[in-house]
Amino acid sequence: MTTTRIGLLGTGPWARSVHAPALADHPGVTFAGVWGRRAEAAAALAQAHGTRPYESPDELCADCDAVAIALPPSVQGPLAVRAARAGCHLLLDKPVATSVPEARAVAEAADGAGVASVVFFTARFGAEEGEWIAAQAAAGGWFTAHADWLAPVFSDGSTSPYAHSPWRRDKGGLWDVGPHALSVLLPVLGDAEEVTATRGPADTVLLAMRHSSGAASTATVGLTAPAAAAGVEVTLRGTAGVTTLPRRRHGPGPAYHRALDALLAAVETGLPNACDVHFGLRVTEILAAAEQSLTPLMPQRS
Structure with missing residues (x-):
């Protein structure tokens, strides 16, 4: 059976407990490798799931059909742009970014490269x-x-x-x-x-x-x-x-498995998923508007 080669960017608790196990277990996926900001963490996570660590995200993207990202939003956005431009489909975490320009840049990169995208929201995929x-x-x-x-x-x-x-x-x-x-x-x-x-x-x-x-x-x-x-x-x-x-009734693992299903379906059919990067961009726009409406915090009195 043909499988999709997916690499993982990130080695934190979410990557270790949800992303990596699902990528290693999904029958339609070949877990291609791991990159992390700490090389020793990437090596340990890769060894735990029978794959290999990469020294740079660009090297990982060059060997993959898609990337899953489990990194803070300020790191995810720029890396997602690089991955899309390298021709990789995107499985992103929420929020896509915490600024509208960064989220829009991801959407524009995905559109420009013609890659599929899914943003993982646990409730939507439960x-x-x-x-x-x-x-x-x-x-x-x-x-x-x-x-x-x-x-x-x-x-x-x-x-x-x-x-x-x-x-x-x-x-x-x-x-x-x-x-x-x-x-x-x-x-x-x-x-x-x-x-x-x-x-x-x-x-x-x-x-x-x-x-x-x-x-x-x-x-x-x-x-x-x-x-x-x-x-x-x-x-x-x-x-x-x-x-x-x-x-x-269950932890986030089964939901993430369904998010992988959704990405593979979007790749195969060419039809966008309802939770694609454009939905992720809209969520960022709404949260940014909400944040802007908040009154500034008043300094504490001594």
């Missing part, structure tokens, strides 16, 4: 969640929606492997879990034509949006929720009544 999203989008008639996407990454006593992530500390829940909330709300309610944001405790942000369907939604996102208060909930209210996003 089996139960994905079916629910598709069903609610087909039903229509939604009036309001609210999403809570709250994690205890930076709460007291956190043992999260992402607690020492500099970009998450800098950009907060708006940019880390905000994309997940948008990945559920936008396909059901339509594009966010208006967005404002209000600060809450620590990095918590409350988004308020008006959608192209006429529906209104709110979303509370953050990485500093107390452990007892953390969790994910999405509720829709409309002519069909009230419905809530089903809880995930």
Whole structure:
């Protein structure tokens, strides 16, 4: 059976726990190799999955049909542009970037090179969640929606492997879990034509949006929720009544496997996936507008 050669850019916790195992296990994929900013980490991850480390991302791209990227967004964007220009299809993490120009550059590079792209949103590619999203989008008639996407990454006593992530500390829940909330709300309610944001405790942000369907939604996102208060909930209210996003039964691994399926299908058919780089760009545009609407933090009084 012909397989697609996919290389991995990144060696952090997300790459080790999700990307690498799925790339090694997928029957339609040959796990071609690993590049990381720390050569020793790339060598260890490659050895664990029976592949090879590369000394540079360009060397990896030259040997691959596609690349999967598990790096901070400020690093992902420029590398995705280089990979696309080298003719590699793209499996990206959210957010594509944390600035609109960087996200637009990725989209333009993918279009210019004619490569396929998928942005991995765990809810969109989860089996139960994905079916629910598709069903609610087909039903229509939604009036309001609210999403809570709250994690205890930076709460007291956190043992999260992402607690020492500099970009998450800098950009907060708006940019880390905000994309997940948008990945559920936008396909059901339509594009966010208006967005404002209000600060809450620590990095918590409350988004308020008006959608192209006429529906209104709110979303509370953050990485500093107390452990007892953390969790994910999405509720829709409309002519069909009230419905809530089903809880995930499995970890992110099976969802990432389906994201790989989606990329392979886009490569084979030439048809864009709904979660391609252009959707990723739109998510970045909405989050950037929300961030711009936030009032600056006031200095603490001594």
